[in-house]
Amino acid sequence: MDQSNKRQLAKVFKLNNNEWEEHGTGVFKQFINGNCVHIEITSEGKSIIKVIMGEGDAFEKQNDRVVQIQGKSFENEYALSFIDKTLCSTLCNALLQVKARKVSDSDIEKLECNETNIFQLRDLAYKAMSTRNPSELLSKINPKEIAQGLVQISKTINESTSKEFMTCVFIFVKALLFISDNQLIEELYKLSVLKSLFVILSYDPLFLSDSRPNFLEEFYSYINNMKEVIEQTETLTQLIEYSFALVYFRDVVIARFSDETVCAPITLRIDILNKKILIETINNRSIEKLLELYDSSLSQTKRGICITVKKMCNHLLLFTLPLREEYAKSMIDQGLIKIIKKGLLDDNKSFCLEALNSLFQCSTSIGLLLIKDEILQLIAKTILISSTSFYYGAFQILIDILDVTDGNVTFEREMINTMIPSVIDILIQPLNDTSPIQLTNYNSYISHISSLIYHLSCSTAISVKPYIIQSGIFNKILQKLPTLTHSSQASVLQSLRNIIRLNNQDYTTQLLDAGMIEIVKEMIPSMSGMALPIACEIIDSFKNRMSILPLSSSSVPTPEVTNGVQDLAQLSLPSPLKRPVDIENTMKIMEIDSPSKRRVMTPIFSQ
Structure with missing residues (x-):
């Protein structure tokens, strides 16, 4: 060409x-x-x-x-x-x-967001949502104009507004929430626009007129009930209101029809605001002010203080590890642990427990500060006087601490030295027959402490095994086992089975000496649910063996033991290396070494 x-x-x-x-x-x-x-x-x-x-x-x-x-x-x-x-x-x-x-x-024909164009805008928004093409709508009107129009519409609608118009506006807003456009999202989730959306979304056509919620009034009632425990800066007050507006919008206003595509950008904004709130709170030295007020406050105010502390600790996890540790130390220096200790002894222990959980997740350095301040002992003491709902979270913190393996030797040493004997000694008190402690749920308690002992048994620290053996904890648990409910029996048996699977000879010996096999066998006829198969598994693991260690599971049926050779064959020993066999010499050696053949070696053919 x-x-x-x-x-x-x-x-x-x-x-x-x-x-x-x-x-x-x-x-x-x-x-x-x-x-x-x-x-x-x-x-x-x-x-x-x-x-x-x-x-x-x-x-x-x-x-x-x-x-x-x-x-x-x-x-x-x-x-x-x-x-x-x-x-x-x-x-x-x-x-x-x-x-x-x-x-x-x-x-291109431009549209305004007003009552005249709302039906056309609804259709465009629906098309933009269904085709995932925001330009279907945004080529006719920009996001800022949409937001301004919604604010104006929210001021004019009321109970007398036609149902057709309100349904149209509702569908328009609902479609907007599902359109993925950064500029549109930025405009919709401004505080002033959110308040307008509270009004518009109250007119959901699915709500009956006589039971229709007023989301805006409800939002303000919550804000007004958030009494300031301490004096806050204007910046902090605005950040808290904005953050709560987003949470209320996500979790209440649109919860009935939203999905992850709608919630994700809202959650992202909430996280950004909460990070700003925490930094402002630390700079305002709010922890010190809360600590000063705690003892002289009424129960409701104490509850508010503990909730605030919990939220602040939760916000720490939004930061990267170095900043998380830095801000946590600042909060501890201002008296955070003192507030948590006070809260654990009040009716607000669940909030303080959640705060501790977040602090332990910050870093082992922060965890070390908590351990040295005897927080673990306080958790153990609080468990003994708490309800069943507290057991799970408290025991889980202790288990998670035992499972930490980030290489901080100082943390691991201090943690083990605190867990034994201090923490475990406190927790096994109710297992003693003479103990005056009255637990709120004995079955649940035994289940949780059995799980904790299993995780402790997994530790390779040299002080753990002697303590477990000397404390007699296995015997205490086994003695209580027959008195538990079927579900608790299953949980305890699962922990015992896991300990057996550790293949630790000392632990297995103590379990057997405590009568585990006999106790479990006696319980089997009355067992049901998940407890029964676990009990059978424990019994089966100790059948037909000479060693105290349980047999490894196998799909091949275990042969009945008839002599020492077969018994040795059942042990999982490595096979010997194969060598050429000298039959004559082998027979001579066998005859010499065999205790059943002490006779003079004379060839048969010479007799």
Whole structure:
């Protein structure tokens, strides 16, 4: 192809499902015939596109080399991309000559977000949501105008507003929430716009008129009930209100129809605000002020202080590890642990326990500070006087601490030295027959402490095994086992089975000496639920063996033991290396070493 023909080339794109698809490349030709422009692009004698355009048809010149065309005589919308920009100008001039309409961005009809256009905006928003193409809506109205319009609409609607109009507005807003556009999301989740959405979304057509909630009034009632325990800066007050508005919007207002695509950007904003709130709170030295107020406050105020502390500790986990540790130390320096200790002894222990859980997750350095301040002992003492709901969280913290393996030797040493004997000694007190301690739920308590002892047994610290053996904890647990409910029996048996699976000879010996096999066998006839298969598994693991360690499970049935050779064969010992066998010498050695063959070695044939 010579140079002149190359300059005549144009590439054709066809619009298909809102996506431009390449349709071919060929030589461009055009001519005017009367009131029409004939356009044809061919390649190797075949027509790629052949259309006629005239008055009423439209074109848009996107740049010097690309023009978009749409006409009544052809179904699809095309874009032509020219090598020679002169051809693009020639075509545009020809189209203007036959009175085709030139379209530009400024010619697109713009809409305002008002009562007149709300039905059209609803349809556009629904289309943008369903096609996942925000431009279906945002090409007609920008996000800021949408937000401003919603604020105005929320001021005019009331009970007398027509149901048709309110349903339309509700659907429009609901569709907006599902449109993924950063600018739109930014505008919708401003505090002033959120309050407007509280009003609009109260008119959900599914709500009966006599039981319709008023989300805005409810929001303000919550805010007003958030009495300031201490004086806050104006910045902190605004941040807290904004954060709560987002939480209330996500968890109450739209909870009935939202999904992760809607909630994710809201949660992201909440996290950003909560980080700002924590930094402002630390700079305001709020912990010190809360500590000063605690002892002289009423129960409700103490509860508010503990909730505040819990939230602050939770917010620590939003930061990266170095910042998390830095801010946690600042809070501890201001008296955080003192407040938590006070709260654990009040009716607010669950909030303080959650705060401790977050602090232990900050780093082992923070955990070490808590351990040295005897927090673990206080948790153990609190367990003894708490309800069943407290058991799970408290024991889980102790278990999680035992399972920490980040290489901080100092933390591990201090943790073990605190767990034994101090913490475990406190926790096994109720297992003594003479103990005056009255637990709120004995069954649940035994289940949890059994699990804790299993995790403690997994520790390789040299002081753990002697303590467990000397404390007699296995015997105490086994003596209580028959008195428990079936579900608690299953939980305890599972912990005992896990201890057996550690294949620790000392632990297994003590369990057997404590009568585990006999106790479990006696219980089996009355067992049900998950306890029964676990009990059977424990019994089966000690069948047909000489070692105190349980047999490893196998799909091959265990042969009945008939002599010492078969018994040894059941042990999972490695196979010996195979060597050439000297039959004659082997027989001689066997006869010498065998205790059943103490006779003179005389060849049979010589007798």
